Amino acid sequence: MRAIVLFFLAVACLSIGITTYFALGFTVIESFLVTIVALLASFVFIEALFRRRTETYLVNQTESIARQLSNVAKTSEMLSDQVSFLSGLNMKDRTDNLEADVSVLGTVVRQLAEAVAEMEEAQAAGVTGSNKNSADDRYKGDEDSGRGGGFEFVDNGPVVPIEAVQHALANNEIEQFLQPIVSLPQRRTLGYELMPKLRTDDGVLHEAEDFLHYEDNTGTIAELEQLLIRQAANIVHRANITGDPTNLFVPISLALLRDKENCSTMAGLLASNRAVSASLMLTLSEATFDSLNASDKKSLAELVRAGAGICLDNVRSLRLTFQAMSERGVKFVKADAQAFINNPLDFTDFHRADLADYVERFGIGLIMDNVTSEDHVLELLDDKIPYAQGKHIAQPSPVRPDLASEKSSKRSATR
Template sequence: MQALVYTFIALSALAVGGISYFGLTFTPAEAILASIVFGCVCVVLLERSLRQRAEQRLERAIEDLSRLLATDAQAGAVLGQRINAMADVNAGTRLEVVEADISVLGTVIRQVAEAVAEIEEKTKAPAPGSRGRVAAAPPPAPYREPEPTIGQDVLRRAIDENRLVYHIQPVVTLPQRRPQGYDLVPRLRLEQGQMADRDEFMPRRGGDDLRRQIEGIGLVEAITISRRARTGGQPVTLYVPLSRATLSDQAAAEQLIVSLEANRAIAPGLIFAISHSEWQALTTGERALADSIAKKGAGFSVTDVRSLRIDVAELAAQGVRSLRIDAAHFIDNPEAFTDFHASDIANYVARFEVKLLATGITSERQIVELLEDGIVLVQGPHIAAPGPVRPDLVLEAGRQIGQLRRAE
């Protein structure tokens, strides 16, 4: 290729000499000199371009080599770190921990086997004077929530008159008692000006339409507060009440999903509080809806948990972020909740990124005992009672609630 270029240069030089001699009336010596000068200039320019091209190729090769050397050095550093980490691992200690866990597990299995054998012996052995009949132990009385003192008709009229308000109650982190989130607490303003709490008016049997309406109002207010807080640069976590009354209704469920889809930016700050009994009773369709809620970024907080002998990993996969237990019951009778030691259960649950939340704190002694057990999320009247939201947020929420009711 380079020989062809030089041939073209020679031909061009001859052409310049011929033009100079015949066209410009140069003497033969001048024409030959012009041809030689033109050829030399062309050769110099060609060599210069070739040298520049070679230098550029050399620079690119040096850069590639530098990158390869840097990559090799980084790989060597990572390999060195891994080798150091493997050298620092004390396999003997880890094996001892595993052996200790296996030993504890064996002890627990042996205790369970002994307890089962003892129960079987007591069942087979008839009590004296009972004529071969064994008196069965009475089953534990099921937990029954108190019936509301305010009827559904009064509640429906109060909602129509816009006397249902939502207050907030903080959930704090110990020991600093810094707010981690806020519960949305529905309260009813009575005609006498007094405030009725949730247990006094929330329907227990029937009244699903009222529960859906109350929870819909709570969702609107939660979205309003979250958006206003996020705009102000202080995002908050809100625990919004939820029940099967909303999940089982197609229109209410669609409205819930649409609201979350339209507010994906604040969805991670919304945690729906649902009771443990209703969570366990969810149907296949309701469970699919709960999964859709979790995919939108929101989470769940299971309330009224009376036993921690549950699959925490499964709950975490379903979007559950916290389990709520009664503080007084857990402190007085931890064996009713779990077979773990009271100080170990919080760490065990935290392995699955689920937190224990103790509710109903009534004294400072309970806080100290919960701290000793590793439970750092608490709530209750001793921490703070439910209170109203800031007036500007309440007004904005009131306008949106009014629009929601007119749409219904």
């Protein structure tokens, strides 16, 4: 393009020189000089024009490159942020959860396949009727409770007369024992279960289930359970002072929950000292927890809002709605270790090794009670059970004197 312009420019300058020679009468030298001057002037003008256009083009290209570099810098910054975010993610936990889900799903599918195979074999052998009868016997207790699971705890009811309980309460004769609950495999102490015991005139030391589960109208059991919570709070408080904080599991029953005055008093006491109430676990049997009416649930929710947790004891099955239980304040569930080891299918449809991880996802700890031998401990370790309790772990022992509450003052305070 530039060569064509210069060619036509030279032709035009030559035409000027010819015109001056023939039309204006210039000499040949003068016409040649005019042609050279015109050619030089035109060349300078055209070069300046081309230079200006080139500079403008370069400026535009430079601005375009600058904009592109700015976009690249922003993109790099975004990528850097994404890389930082991804590097900060704990992919191991997510992978572990995914592996646990896949493992649980695989276990359920395998058990389903085995159940279908057993049904087909039973039908082929003509023993469907007998299998049905055995299944009915196995889950007879489940129909009464309205859900799956097969371990049934026999409760013969209290054997100590209510008058004897009133006498012991009036004379501060309720003895307090503590049994540790430990974590596996380190066997570090998670907390202690408070076990009130009553010694009658014949010298027999009765366990809590012999006298705590009355449904009386005298308010004795509610007053006794209120005293237990006060003593437990006092033990936790003194343990915190001595630098040895611990959790304390305190048994309660329907008697306290249905005594609105005492229950409200306890809720106020717990709410006033969150440091203590956070370490208190109110222990109810699963049967009691399932039998709560709307008013009982309201009383229990008041205690939970005050800071206390809930522990379900004597769990007959682990086929539970753990999400709903967690929302109601359940922190721990306790099952019988011997029954779980001997008949795991009566407790759950999951593989035994996957059960504790599944329960833990809902913020609930699984405690196996009644551990009576080292073989039980080894079995629980294989099943990754996090907590254990029982006579083999440690026998119940009286409360240490430095942690024991001043019963007389506490007794008077409850009146």
